[in-house]
Structure formats: structure tokens, C-alpha cells
Amino acid sequence: DSRGGRAVDLEELGSELADADVLVTCTGATGTVIGTDLVTSAMVGRERPLVVVDLALPRDVDAAVGTLPGVHVVDLAMLQGERAARPGEPVAGSVAADDIAAAHALVELETSLLRAERQAAAVAPTVSALRSQAAVVVDAELLRLSTRLPDLDARSRAEVARTVRRVVDKLLHEPTVRVKELASSPGGTDYADALRALFGLGLDADTTVLADAVTVDPAGTGARDQLAADRDLP
Known part of the structure; x- marks a missing residue:
């Protein structure tokens, strides 16, 4: 449809x-x-x-059609370089070989892109875990701030929260971008493994518990202050 083509019956x-x-x-x-x-x-x-493309096997188009003036027939035999484009002319093997080489190059390119995409997806859980752990730490520190500075007004508390999160986001930006880029290189998943080991991702059960328990309100509440006090955060 995008090329203006349509299917018709043989009768038409x-x-x-x-x-x-x-x-x-x-x-x-x-x-x-x-x-x-x-x-x-x-x-x-x-x-x-008129260009006639015959993709049938056996062929749909009589071979003599290709000899008619103004008619160009392309069939499977020609694509395979096994017959002459016109009687008396050399076999079009070189043209077919170029087309095959171009097709191989295209397949290789798309395969490489797909491989890189899948390798990047493989490190996505590590990146997500790192950001989740950072969010837990930020939330815990903001909760502790509510306990240490109970008189801090809501506006100041919200500004502190935004500032802390901006700092953490900037610190995490480069390593998370780099680990995605390196994922497509040989041994790329090793970088993700190193990141998990360095930050203890998935190894600290207390982090998971804290993530489930802590909910931060920049304005602070007595209940959350009590939670921080109960946990005796350092």
C-alpha cells in the first residue's frame, strides 16, 4: 500500500x-x-x-516475456546469477553477488544492533538496582533529617530533598551511562557484575527491608520521626 501497489486476480x-x-x-x-x-x-x-518480478518456483512468467521490447524480467534464476539478463549477454553473476554481499552486510548490521540492544537490556536490572538503592539511602537520610531538625520548615525541607536527589542523580549518571555503553563490548556484562559487587547490589537484605519500610515526606511527620528513632540510623 505504501508504494501504491495492490493485489489483483489473474482474471483482472x-x-x-x-x-x-x-x-x-x-x-x-x-x-x-x-x-x-x-x-x-x-x-x-x-x-x-514494465518491470516483471517473478518470485515463483517454478516460474510464473514465460521466459520469452523477457525478450519483449520495454519489458524487464527479474526472476529467481537471475537473482542467483544463473541466467543471462538478455540473450547473448553475459550471466549477471557479478550483479547478483553484489546484491548478496549488500544483503549480508545489512543482516550483519541489524544483528549487531540487536545484539547491542539485548546486551544493554541485560545490564538494565543492575542500573535499576543501583538507582533503587540510592533512592533508599536518600530517603533514609531525609527521614533522619526530619528527626534531627524537627523545626525545619516545609519549604526548606523540600529544597534540601531536591538538592540531595540532584546530587545523587549526577553522581550516578556517568557510571550508569558507561555501563550501558560498555555492555555492547566484549565482556561487557563483567562491568555490570563489577558494579553490583562494588555497591553490594542484591546482597544487602537490610536495604530491601528499609526500602519497604521508609516513605519520605519532605515536610516530616511524627510517625516517620519515630520510625527513624526506632531504627537508630547512624
Whole structure:
């Protein structure tokens, strides 16, 4: 649809072919279904060429169609470099080889991109765990601040909270970006493992408990102050 193409039945092909620039055919027929008479009729009175792409095996298009003036036939044999583009001309093996090489290069590029994407996704849990742990630490410190400075007004408390979170975000930005970039390099997952080991990600049960227990309100409440006091945070 994006190229202006549409499917038609064989019965309608004669009338449709006269206005077509490209015909793509791939039926399950055991013999040819498009002969010289049909294509010759379609070429009457037209000056622009007609490209016929035959993807069927066995072929849908009579081989003689390719000899008609203004008609260019591309079939599986040509793509494989096994027949001449025109009688008397050399086999188009070099053209097919170039196309195959380009296809291989495209597949390799897309494969590399997919591999890099999957490797980056593999370190995503580490990055998420690091940021989650940092958030737990920030929340705990803000909660302790509520206990140490109970008279701090809500506006100041909120500004302190924003400042602390900005600092933590900036400190984590470079390592998290780098570990994603390095993930696509050989041994890239080793960097994620090192990050987990350095920060004890997934190893500290107390962090998980604290994450479940602490909820921070920058303005502070007596209940949360009591929670901090009960935990006796250092």
C-alpha cells in the first residue's frame, strides 16, 4: 500500500497490467501463467517500461516475456546469477553477488544492533538496582533529617530533598551511562557484575527491608520521626 501497489486476480491482470509499472507475481501454479500475448497487449501504446518480478518456483512468467521490447524480467534464476539478463549477454553473476554481499552486510548490521540492544537490556536490572538503592539511602537520610531538625520548615525541607536527589542523580549518571555503553563490548556484562559487587547490589537484605519500610515526606511527620528513632540510623 505504501508504494501504491495492490493485489489483483489473474482474471483482472490483463486490464490492470496496462497501467502498471511493476508486476510482482508469486503463485503456486505448476506452469507459466503470464505469457507473451498478455504482456504484449499491455505494452501497446505505452512508452514507459514494465518491470516483471517473478518470485515463483517454478516460474510464473514465460521466459520469452523477457525478450519483449520495454519489458524487464527479474526472476529467481537471475537473482542467483544463473541466467543471462538478455540473450547473448553475459550471466549477471557479478550483479547478483553484489546484491548478496549488500544483503549480508545489512543482516550483519541489524544483528549487531540487536545484539547491542539485548546486551544493554541485560545490564538494565543492575542500573535499576543501583538507582533503587540510592533512592533508599536518600530517603533514609531525609527521614533522619526530619528527626534531627524537627523545626525545619516545609519549604526548606523540600529544597534540601531536591538538592540531595540532584546530587545523587549526577553522581550516578556517568557510571550508569558507561555501563550501558560498555555492555555492547566484549565482556561487557563483567562491568555490570563489577558494579553490583562494588555497591553490594542484591546482597544487602537490610536495604530491601528499609526500602519497604521508609516513605519520605519532605515536610516530616511524627510517625516517620519515630520510625527513624526506632531504627537508630547512624
